Amino acid sequence: MTFVKKCPECGGINLFWNKEKGEIICRDCGLVVEDKMVDFGQEWREFDSADAAKLRRTGAPMSYTQFDQGLGTDVGKKSDLYQLGGKAKSKFFRLRKWQQRISTAIERNLKLALSELKRVSSYLRLPGSVEEEAARIYTLAVQKGLVRGRSMESVVAGALYAACRRHDVPRTLDELGEASNIEKKEIGRTYRFITRELGIKILPSNPGDYIPRFASSLKLSAETQSRAVEIIESAQDVELTSGRGPTGIAAAALYVAALINGEKRTQREVADVAGVTEVTIRNRYKELLDRLKLEKEINKVKKKNRG
DNA sequence: AAGACGAAAGTGGTTGA
């Protein structure tokens, strides 16, 4: 299944589909070609009708993004009535009344929340697996009554953020904030709250996970990207990364890598796409130079530019 | 004139008494 055959940036055909992250990456120039992948394919193949009967599932797939896991039954609308006689008609109304009573506050809340969740996740072009996870987290949160006293939207955003982290598909709090119109602080707060209350373990995100996206928005080459990843790895070896914000590290590594590869970007440009300030980049950058003996390479490039 | 640099003061969160 391919939407894009050629990289629009460099024309290369060496495209790599990272299915888990929902990104297509050009191996030649590092551009993230397409990051709104939807998997329309069937994951099975059928060769005859016997196979078809065996393999096809009936009905919609079970999903947490449906408020009742997609398994509920609706008593129909009035437009279905034309085929019913008198008795059946009264039975219909009775059943429908019941269903309305059964629709508790929780279900109504879920219905609303999940449509919000879908909205935000499609805005951020998150893969379905993350959306599913977020919906699961949200459902658990509702069942535990954690939404009380918090806005539904902020819990949705928090659940999505947690799901992103768990799937190593990092989005920054800023991005979540932009997509959901909730303040970054608030999202962070609810995120910590629900993960604590639900006992969800989340490892600190790896700075390297941010590199492809940042590098792509800065139009940096694949070599620069892998250079940045190397820098991050060696930084981890000398314990420069613990306790620091991963986005700052990713930004600084990318800045240095671009410098070394002669694709210089200003600190401001890098800072903007990474959602940190220039000051943070400078601090990380300085630490990197101090500890990783990169000065030589930088000086080499500087000399080259002069001569 | 733009970019890089670094000092100083402020913010929000964590930790430990």
Place this chain on the structure above:
DNA sequence: TCAACAACTTTCGTCTT
């Protein structure tokens, strides 16, 4: 619950290219 603390931000003046 409060204070100390680390990381990060904002702001601003100075140096470099």
